[in-house]
Amino acid sequence: MTREDFNDGLLGFLDASPTPFHAVANVTGMLENAGFTYLDERSEWTLEAGGRYYTTRNASSVIAFTYTGESDYAMFGAHTDSPNLKLKPSPVLKGSGTVRLGVEPYGGLLMNPWFDRDLGIAGRVAYRTKTGELKEANIDTGDAVAVIPSLAIHLDREANQSRSVNPQTDLPALIGCDESFDFEAWVGKQLEAIGVADFERLLSHELSLYDTQKASYVGVAKEFIASARLDNLLSCYVALLTICSVGNDRPYLMILSDHEEVGSESTSGAAGPFLENTLQRITGSYEAFVQLCQRSLMVSCDNAHAQHPNYAHKHDPEHAPYINKGLVLKLNANQRYASNSRTVSRFVLASERAGHPLQEFVTRSDMGCGSTIGPITATRLGIETLDVGLPTYAMHSIRELAGTKDAFELYEMLLAL
Structure with a gap:
């Protein structure tokens, strides 16, 4: 090799x-x-x-x-x-004309780099089938479905000197504007996309946000791997x-x-x-x-x-x-x-x-x-x-x-x- x-x-x-x-x-x-x-x-x-x-x-x-x-x-x-941002058990937050997902930091992550990134959602879900069975499956949106937008510098002139991150209030991830969004139905659609046809009800999940940017070589001589x-x-x-x-x-x-x-x-x-x-x-x-x-x-x-x-x-x-x-x-x-x-x-x-x-x-x-x-x-x-x-x-x-x-x-x- x-x-x-x-x-x-x-x-x-x-x-x-x-x-x-x-x-x-x-x-x-x-x-x-x-x-x-x-x-x-x-x-x-x-x-x-x-x-x-x-x-x-x-x-x-x-x-x-x-x-x-x-x-x-x-x-x-x-x-x-x-280290990553995990979705909370009941993650959906609605307000200000948006839908967001509440998250909890997992491990000692650097939080600032998570802003303004194209984020996907992946992890394991447990669900009940239409016949009453308990099953598990891994899901992955693949595409970016979330983003954590920064606050504009015009609204925080000290951002480059003193901005800190409050994980409870600053890190919920924006996923859309339709306040009729149903998280359980959305998970059902993700399962359907991977061939699950017997989904009835979401029981539990361990889902995380992740950066959808692909791993790549970096440097004028491609000496680094970024991922x-x-x-x-x-x-x-x-x-x-x-x-x-x-x-x-x-x-x-x-x-x-x-x-x-x-x-x-x-x-x-x-x-x-x-x-x-x-x-x-x-x-x-x-x-x-x-x-x-x-x-x-x-x-x-x-x-x-x-x-x-x-x-x-x-x-x-x-x-x-x-x-x-x-x-x-x-x-x-x-x-x-x-x-x-x-x-x-x-x-x-x-x-x-x-x-x-x-x-x-x-x-x-x-x-x-x-x-x-x-x-x-x-x-x-x-x-x-x-x-x-x-x-x-x-x-x-x-x-x-x-x-x-x-x-x-x-x-x-x-x-x-």
């Missing part, structure tokens, strides 16, 4: 995955094409040596693994969710291609978890029991489970803050990675990242085998440090863990920026573990 082919596939994956539900649906489709067999968590598992398997939870998290009978797994994890949800679908795509590329004789495991941006504490988040349950079923006994955890390595793959050229002072000058200059080792003395000298050294050897450079990120000592699924996984399971990242600008914005070299190099390094 060439880097160009890799990146073209990445752009397509980003565009097709506006929510974690869509991302997992796309991931599982690619796993099926690569010969992986689905395992239902509600049924008994029978594993065969040389087999390739996957399972899902909540349709927003997925684990895939090869089964060899060995216990020294190379594992890598990422998260399927990204929504690079944090962390970029790592999800790398992990997916890695697990699809390894042979059946190599013990590899991928976990893509939901809800990292809000703390991971859910049934399908990294702080939940999804991975632990899966490993226990793979091994069959507590003794074998503990041995697997102690013999394996988890690589937590997430985005890293590249040194912003306009704000270089926000970085430690000796630990400020650059885009397209190598994968980033993420380190923190207070264990906000799980990396230590043992796990770092193992990855350094993998990078040497792959022939790619590494960089280091340590946050300024006078600034707070974010965290990842790495320390959560290490704490819950006792697996030696390393945090790595792909250098990124504008993290948690509606549109982020990464390099065209870095993700492909991570892919080759994971294969070299």
Whole structure:
């Protein structure tokens, strides 16, 4: 596979995955094409040596693994969710001759970039059929159906100096002027558009706004990738291609978890029991489970803050990675990242085998440090863990920026573990 082919596939994956539900649906489709067999968590598992398997939870998290009978797994994890604006349960707001949808911020998003963007709506809906059954479906408008218009500078002369955003009053999204709009009927039409003919009543939904602008190459030499949800679908795509590329004789495991941006504490988040349950079923006994955890390595793959050229002072000058200059080792003395000298050294050897450079990120000592699924996984399971990242600008914005070299190099390094 060439880097160009890799990146073209990445752009397509980003565009097709506006929510974690869509991302997992796309991931599982690619796993099926690569010969992986689905395992239902509600049924008994029978594993065969040389087999390739996957399972899902909540349709927003997925684990895939090869089964060899060995216990020294190379594992890598990422998260399927990204900061966004979620529709409230009863979202419709009418007034001033308009119809708007009330939203709630999900995760630590930059709110200002959401203004004046062409926004679609996507996510999961649960509905009752005409025969009384409960069903679920993913919907995606595809086209822009909403916008959050800015207040004109004529009405706020201090906007460029002091404008802040109130998520309750400033972020409801404009969708039209017809105050007879019926949200439930609109959802029914979205379901009809994807072939659902038995919709009777909307029961619940998890819908989000998203930027309809497509992922693209940027720069005079096309050195950047600009897209929504690079944090962390970029790592999800790398992990997916890695697990699809390894042979059946190599013990590899991928976990893509939901809800990292809000703390991971859910049934399908990294702080939940999804991975632990899966490993226990793979091994069959507590003794074998503990041995697997102690013999394996988890690589937590997430985005890293590249040194912003306009704000270089926000970085430690000796630990400020650059885009397209190598994968980033993420380190923190207070264990906000799980990396230590043992796990770092193992990855350094993998990078040497792959022939790619590494960089280091340590946050300024006078600034707070974010965290990842790495320390959560290490704490819950006792697996030696390393945090790595792909250098990124504008993290948690509606549109982020990464390099065209870095993700492909991570892919080759994971294969070299």
